[in-house]
Amino acid sequence: MPASITYTYEYPRPALTVDCVVFGFEVGVGVGVGVGAAFKVLLIRRKLPPYEGQWALPGGFVQMEESVEAAAVRELQEETGVKDVFLEQLYTFGAVGRDPRDRTVSVAYYALINLQSHPVQAATDASDARWFKLFELPKIGAKIETVLGFDHAEILDCALARLQAKIRYEPIGFELLPKAFTLSQLQRLYEQILNRPLDKRNFRKKLLKMDLLIDTGQQETGVAHRAAQLYQFDLEKYRALKQRGFSFEL
Amino acid sequence: MPASITYTYEYPRPALTVDCVVFGFEVGVGVGVGVGAAFKVLLIRRKLPPYEGQWALPGGFVQMEESVEAAAVRELQEETGVKDVFLEQLYTFGAVGRDPRDRTVSVAYYALINLQSHPVQAATDASDARWFKLFELPKIGAKIETVLGFDHAEILDCALARLQAKIRYEPIGFELLPKAFTLSQLQRLYEQILNRPLDKRNFRKKLLKMDLLIDTGQQETGVAHRAAQLYQFDLEKYRALKQRGFSFEL
DNA sequence: TCATCTTAGTGTAATATTGACACTAAGATA
DNA sequence: TATCTTAGTGTCAATATTACACTAAGATGA
Incomplete structure (x- = not known):
């Protein structure tokens, strides 16, 4: 300088x-x-x-x-x-x-x-x-x-x-996860950040009902228990829905 | 200078x-x-x-x-x-x-x-x-x-x-109104800002149920029709509730 | 190979919330 | 006293939320 x-x-x-x-x-x-x-x-x-x-x-x-x-x-x-x-x-x-x-x-x-x-x-x-x-x-x-x-x-x-x-009204949590993730990982992420436990069935019901998660067909590997399904967040679809007034709410 | x-x-x-x-x-x-x-x-x-x-x-x-x-x-x-x-x-x-x-x-x-x-x-x-x-x-x-x-x-x-x-998740709308206001004024405020009509009965039901509006006992004056009740926002109470996790939602 | 361990994945019923909807009441004005 | 304008109110159907417990799958190690 x-x-x-x-x-x-x-x-x-x-x-x-x-x-x-x-x-x-x-x-x-x-x-x-x-x-x-x-x-x-x-x-x-x-x-x-x-x-x-x-x-x-x-x-x-x-x-x-x-x-x-x-x-x-x-x-x-x-x-x-x-x-x-x-x-x-x-x-x-x-x-x-x-x-x-x-x-x-x-x-x-x-x-x-x-x-x-x-x-x-x-x-x-x-x-x-x-x-x-x-x-x-x-x-x-x-x-x-x-x-x-x-x-x-x-x-x-x-x-x-x-x-x-x-994180409760915009899908920014996915930025913290790998492209493909399990629902349990997503739930743990929310639990960590919000610092409180969430009900597993209600959490999955709500997320899946939005129809913004793409099932990759792949499964988790390297775990010592039943392997979970891997999902991706459908950003395209979210953007389209958002345009029309949709709001992501946890 | x-x-x-x-x-x-x-x-x-x-x-x-x-x-x-x-x-x-x-x-x-x-x-x-x-x-x-x-x-x-x-x-x-x-x-x-x-x-x-x-x-x-x-x-x-x-x-x-x-x-x-x-x-x-x-x-x-x-x-x-x-x-x-x-x-x-x-x-x-x-x-x-x-x-x-x-x-x-x-x-x-x-x-x-x-x-x-x-x-x-x-x-x-x-x-x-x-x-x-x-x-x-x-x-x-x-x-x-x-x-x-x-x-x-x-x-x-x-x-x-x-x-x-x-305005949908914090009670900031009241800052735009006089201290004492009618429910219709409040509704018109929300309608103006959100740019869409709201149902009168549902709007009143929701706000009154929060129990954050104090009925002043006073009534609107100077209008050429039935005078409306005047309310004040109970900021004290809101602050206390907010501490305990309450969230103001329109 | 089978018992065990761990997490994945699923449904129901009670309760609370939302949203649509129309009439009477009060008060001012002409 | 008729008219005009806005205040104020309740119900019902549909939807959303919450609480809750078991079976399924797969890896591990005795």
Whole structure:
């Protein structure tokens, strides 16, 4: 970077950044193990002050020749290797003291990825990224919220609330699963995110009645019990129905 | 303003603004007139380029010593005289070319006010503000969208979509009515915003069953027909119920 | 190979919610 | 006092929700 070039304005300007809350879901794998499904968030370890060494949401400065959303996409890829995933704007955090060093306003996004198809670079030159389980019993290890720098705990809470609300009236849960999934995996996903148990028969009845799941004819493999049917979400059909006023409701 | 002071940064920074979509609702007044309810948006006429003379959303630059939300509150008051109203962040618009003169990112807010208690300064020194009816037949006068500068038509559409969605699962419609209102006024409000007719008996049944409307004992006055009962929304009770998982659904 | 273990997959009945529908009551006006 | 306008009310059928328990399939290991 050219050290001597600077940029001058008539009025002061806050710095503008993006931050990404990346949610991942791991369907239960491994033979015969218990529930084994985990809902996680991706954090990176900061290499620079402030909060050097602490965990934080991936993010960075918005550049002049890219849209804010493009900045989120770019930072996500640069810092975690994740790309081509569901990404949606969450909220803009603009309190005066949120960055201790400079006035910084951050546009937060959240991403949904399935851990099967998008393995994350564990630790590259630029960054050290790691998955943290959400909703774990607080006694085992520190609560995520307590180790995050800036107002990133608040951003994470905001993203969680949004996801919990939105998953009930938009079919975004499928973004967290592999293309083909079982109904039990889908149910476990909802149970994890909504943090409450659902009735198996009612859940299946409701989902199948919408007629938005395509039976692939394939079956689950590698499990030590009866193999379940694999389904795909019919995005085309959903879009068509949505146009005509249909609303996906859990 | 001191003309010679400038602000210099190591990296370029987009300008940061706020814009406010102010919705207002006017319950039918006047003796014996027809429906007479109107759903409106407040715009100001621009005094400066770009888009000088055109109508635009009230808004302006975020200052260094105020939060983004505070900037929205301040601009709203300065440009329209409106204060102490419901105001919520909508979305952040960050496309590269959205301001023809400078790279500008705008955090949009939407406000809900009732026209009875918050008459707007029609035209002051600083600004020329006017209400525009929404959902009017497009043949009469130009559609609002076609006269707005910047990407303000997009912001308005976004705000409308948000309001239409949110009014169905949060009791924000009451922000658009006087403190005491009749059930018919409330129904007309919903019909206007959702843009479809609702069944009178079913509407009343549903709302009254929630038990969130306080019968004031007062009655409507100044109408040329049977006077309706006046109700107030019980915000306290709603908050308490919401805590315990209750959800307001139209 | 058979007993065991684990999860898949299925139906019913009671209850609650939704949606369609039309008349009388009250009050102002001419 | 006739007329006009809007307020206010109940029922029934259809649909949606909820609670609930067993058999089926397939892998594993004694």
